Amino acid sequence: MRVSFVADSSGWGGAEVWLTHHLRRADEHGATAALVVSEPVAEGFAAFPVERAVVPLSRHADDAPAVRAALAAQRPDVVVVNLVDPASNAAAVAAAQDVAPTVGVLHLVGDTRAGEERAALRGLYRRMAGVISPSTEGRGQLVGELGVDPARAHVVPNGADLPADPAGPAGRPVPRIGAFGRLTAQKGFDVLLDALRRLDVPYEAVIGGAGRDGEALRAAAAGLPVTFPGWVDDPRAFLADLDLFVVSSRVEAGPLVLVEAMAEGLPCVSTDVGEVRRVAGEDVVVVPVDDAGALAGAIGGLLADPARRADLGARARARAVRDLGAGLMARRTYAVLSGVAGGAAG
Numbered sequence: 001m002r003v004s005f006v007a008d009s010s011g012w013g014g015a016e017v018w019l020t021h022h023l024r025r026a027d028e029h030g031a032t033a034a035l036v037v038s039e040p041v042a043e044g045f046a047a048f049p050v051e052r053a054v055v056p057l058s059r060h061a062d063d064a065p066a067v068r069a070a071l072a073a074q075r076p077d078v079v080v081v082n083l084v085d086p087a088s089n090a091a092a093v094a095a096a097q098d099v100a101p102t103v104g105v106l107h108l109v110g111d112t113r114a115g116e117e118r119a120a121l122r123g124l125y126r127r128m129a130g131v132i133s134p135s136t137e138g139r140g141q142l143v144g145e146l147g148v149d150p151a152r153a154h155v156v157p158n159g160a161d162l163p164a165d166p167a168g169p170a171g172r173p174v175p176r177i178g179a180f181g182r183l184t185a186q187k188g189f190d191v192l193l194d195a196l197r198r199l200d201v202p203y204e205a206v207i208g209g210a211g212r213d214g215e216a217l218r219a220a221a222a223g224l225p226v227t228f229p230g231w232v233d234d235p236r237a238f239l240a241d242l243d244l245f246v247v248s249s250r251v252e253a254g255p256l257v258l259v260e261a262m263a264e265g266l267p268c269v270s271t272d273v274g275e276v277r278r279v280a281g282e283d284v285v286v287v288p289v290d291d292a293g294a295l296a297g298a299i300g301g302l303l304a305d306p307a308r309r310a311d312l313g314a315r316a317r318a319r320a321v322r323d324l325g326a327g328l329m330a331r332r333t334y335a336v337l338s339g340v341a342g343g344a345a346g
Contacts, residue, residue: 029334085110101129134254159329183211188248194292
């Protein structure tokens with residue numbers, strides 16, 4: 001089975017990490033992987049020994065001729081398009097559908113347009129050979145708003161690598177809180193800073209990442225024991241220095257950073273986004289979105305109770321090993337792709 005993956009992204013994030021897991025595991029599932037990648041994120045995939053075509057970014061464009069030509073040259077049995085949100089990668093989806101049966105992977109719910117734009121988007125999605133979302137919410141939007149056949153819509157929870165030597169909480173005398181991701185409104189780091197300002201227990205905090213809101217967030221953190229180290233190249237090293245991990249996002253499907261932290265045995269607090277409550281159960285402390293008071297209460301309670309932090313971290317690690325490994329995620333994804341390729345062959 002020849003699978004071409006399309007990464008039509010303007011910046012590196014969880015969708016690109018998802019793709020790296022599947023590129024590494026293609027051989028295990030009887031697939032030969034190839035990649036069509038937009039220029040802004042091409043460097044992140046340079047080390048992968050797969051056929052690779054670098055093309056101009058087509059996100060938000062009306063057509064993607066370079067994507068179409070690159071896919072035609074790769075001659076795939078099935079194409080997988082990484083969808084940043086339902087609408088912005090439409091040109092890449094249309095190009096892929098001109099070449100081979102196409103599966104879309106929706107990483108974020110979002111705007112599905114209205115009127116004629118919605119109708120055109122529905123036509124595009126109804127032609128999908130399959131769709132995958134990490135969340136039931138994403139699947140629901142694809143089926144309910146865009147008319148995808150429910151039989152072709154699949155939920156595959158996100159997964160992460162499971163280190164054999166999880167770091168666990170760092171055990172610092174002054175506990176260190178950590179978070180990382182793109183410094184944009186979606187990630188809710190402004191809410192996290194508001195929550196940190198309300199704490200009355202000693203702590204340090206570190207927020208990794210880069211993005212358009214970086215300067216505003218640094219200004220908002222004035223007077224707080226918070227540092228911003230910039231983009232996180234090595235998530236494991238970043239997580240190893242933490243005692244508590246926080247996801248403060250406003251919108252997610254199944255945040256990979258949370259699964260990575262759980263796999264390291266860190267106690268975690270997360271907003272109630274996407275699949276977090278369903279896949280993490282009681283092994284992560286879950287709070288409402290955009291509620292700085294609830295976030296501060298959850299963080300403060302864990303900072304004041306080292307034994308509870310240790311227990312929560314151990315349970316998070318066990319949950320990740322059981323349900324959230326990247327190997328399991330890839331196996332489920334390639335099962336969907338095999339079904340699509342087999343149906344096309346038949």
